[in-house]
Amino acid sequence: MKQFAYAIPFLLLLSMAPALANNSTYTDLDxxxxxxxxxxxxxxxxxxxxxxxLEDYAVYFKEGDLRQSILYGPVSGTYVNDVFESFEPFNNATRKIEWRLGADGKPVATILRWFLENIDPVTYEPSLKLKGQVLVVSKVADGTGQGCVVGYVDALANPEPNRVAREVADTRAKDFACGKDTAAYHGIRGPTAAEPTHVFPD
Known part of the structure; x- marks a missing residue:
């Protein structure tokens, strides 16, 4: 299990950054x-x-081996079939999706909370005391047909995880290159924020 890591420069940058104009709207994943x-x-x-x-922006939900993966918007058939981004331990996502809207009112990113069933190293079973919560920030597919995870925020280790996740969505999603750029943790990463997994088409 990873130890605490502090991303102080990133948090200082957030505190100095001007307020962004992006707004949020919400939908339920049924x-x-x-x-x-x-x-x-x-x-x-x-x-x-x-x-x-959200409106004409579909949500693509996958589950396999008790792990989930979600894509948003007009993703290509190749991405629907072959992309799977999740976490190493068993996991499940909540049902309330936050959509971050650009200046034109179109969604550019989403934020969704995931629960991670981390394994107790003594019992080798999922442990409630080790259960993680991570906000997953994803890029809504654009004209390229590519959408993917752009970043993670440990919802238990950060005092304002939603604020950090919105900053990541507003500053990273638009220019993030799926399959090339690396989706990383932002802010403080605690010991229950498990390692992500990524599968992309060749």
Whole structure:
């Protein structure tokens, strides 16, 4: 398990940065009323869904091996099929999606809280006392058809995790190159903020 790491320069930058004009709106992820993208006889319990998001911006939800991955907006078929970004331990996302809107009113990023089922090194079972919470900041797909995770914020270690996540969304998402740029933790990373995983098309 990783030790505490402090990103002091980043926090100082946030405190000095001028207020950004981006606004937020919210939607609920209702996986009970989504379109399945996999055949009914798919083995292994894998799930791939197209769900209602914000206006015409769909949400693509995947689950496999008790781990979840979510994409947003007009992502390409290749990304829908082949991208899977999650965490090493078992995990699940909450259902309240925060959409960050640009000056033109179109969504550029999302923020969603994930729960991480970290393993107790003694019992080798998920432990409530080690359960992590991470805000995942994602890029809403643009004209390239590419959307992905752009950053993470430990929701337990930072005093204002939502503020940090919004700063990441507003400053990183637009120019983030999916599959090339690295999605990193921002702010303070505590010991329950597990390592992310990323699978992209070749």
């Amino acid at each position: 996986t009970d009323h989504c379109k399945s993208l996999l055949p009914e006889d798919t083995e292994g319990g894998s799930i791939s869904l197209q769900c209602k998001g």
